[in-house]
Amino acid sequence: MRIGMVGCGNISAAYLETFPRLDAVTLTAVADLDMDRAQAVAAAHPGVRALTVDELLSDDAVDLVLNLTIPAAHAEVALKAIAAGKHVYGEKPLAAGTAEGQSMLAAAEAAGVILGSAPDTVLGTGTQTARKAIDDGLIGKPISATATMVTPGHERWHPNPDFYYVPGGGPLLDMGPYYVSALVTLLGPVTSVVGASSSTRSTRVIGSGPRTGEEIPVSTPTHVTGVLIHASGALSTLVMSFDAVATRAANIEVHGETGSLVVPDPNRFNGEVQLRRLDGEEWEVVPVSAGYQAASRGIGLQDLARTPAGELPRASGEMGFHVLEVMEAVLASAEAGTALPINSTCERPPAVALSLSGGMEAVSGS
Template identity: 60%
Template structure:
């Protein structure tokens, strides 16, 4: 690399703190500009990075010192900001989901293809040592050809800790769209894309109450499913059972497991980059030493991967194509649930991303 990829951040909310820490330690990236509706937040983030400036959005998009826009706005604004960045000739990397709808996400990718720029999207947790070590075990045939998987996220509800949780229970929210991207993106890396889905969903409680903060005691309506179950048929034949819920107080179900004729893999929480991978080929589970993935990773690793891929002229791993497919799968699960569980074909597809070969420390300034 001749120089770092210059990053303009749009949206300086809570998640920007994690990206800021990564941008400060990854030599492939340099934060040069920040825009936010709250000028004070933009100034605060910019001041943490030498030479970075707080700018109005349009000025950031037109700035020659910005190569890629890191889109950390709310999901409803993801497509609008991405399209504006693409129109300005910038690459885009965004927080999940890619857009509020599959149609919007497809428009973003089509615009990027026409402009000759790249689109990347979180989650990049799949590039850490947890999922990548599991991927290496699958690819090495330790469990044989996978034929089944389970993915489970359950919680009693975000209103117990979030001071303004209403959006989690409105259309565009819910456990599937909120947490599903971590699990489904991991499944695409492990098992490949999905061809067909069946879904069922419910909202056991019509109202919730805010438990903490200045809105404590406020009751609000639930207008989107808060408990979702799905069955995914992957294009290579494996079947995955998914449970995503804000209606379960406790569970001992594993976060993510993959099963084959020779054994089973327990994959760590895909909301994190690392964790223990365990293999069972008999009666006992055995921990696997980390063997692949970006070590010591944090949010923003996928953007560094994009920077390296640009320099090498190869595909980046946390791609817009994977993010669009994951969004499509989630939409179709909910469409199936709305149709009483009728199977729905998934129109989109994507390539299974290349694995991270071996243990890689991006802070060492590696190249592809």
């Protein structure tokens, strides 16, 4: 499958590093509003052409558009690509809001093209090994989960962090997709949520790059807590913060009737899964038993390219939309002060059997 990448910002480096290791997709073109940036990427990758966005979207040599634009532009670029008959795989979140996300799903279905959405980190050995442990009954019936992400803010390292602090950004819509996608992968879809939120500061100061010292406004909650009620009956507690300093809590823990699991960072593909059994005295390491080994950003494209016709890719637009609705509802619940239902649902994607990432070379420590 021939890929055209729109957006050559920070996250593109991770995809560019992965592409040479994939055998089911190939990068053919790149575009960016800053043509110099697109040309620099093309020059560093033989066979890749630098195009304008409109040129890339209409290029017959592009089968799928990889949408790495800022969240506010996700829907606009995706809808144009779909109208041009292209498959689309977008960075998280699927869109800046559920109304845009719904229009993307409807357009893709009408056009008969595939819509995929990051994150694909849930396809790695970390989350997939934890899922297999749950599915194999190692913790009994799941009861609850906790998911915690704490950082003092991306403005400390990102040279252009403005979009993190406007609607469509914030800790929940920025980092939440990793955590909520992992929770849905582990425990299934969500039926309702309760949320609360706050903002510690009304402005942020950029800490790196040419804009160092510049003050930017904050117009979205920067600390969010939510309770997710899964269709299975399990309850997940979510804490996402750009305000707090640090945490020693596990990224994700899942608790069942006969055991508890520590699940590795869902922003990464691998990591150690730990299990504490009801009758055990120590935590034990669960051997790697599922997931794409040696995976990195872009494995979702490979998985999409290899998905049989008529089936959804594991990192699907449907799951991306469900995760988006969950996050949007947590924020709306925080504002309304009441529990809110989730109208969408999704199937748990098929489990990933333990395997190399289809054309990716093994990496030590995977």
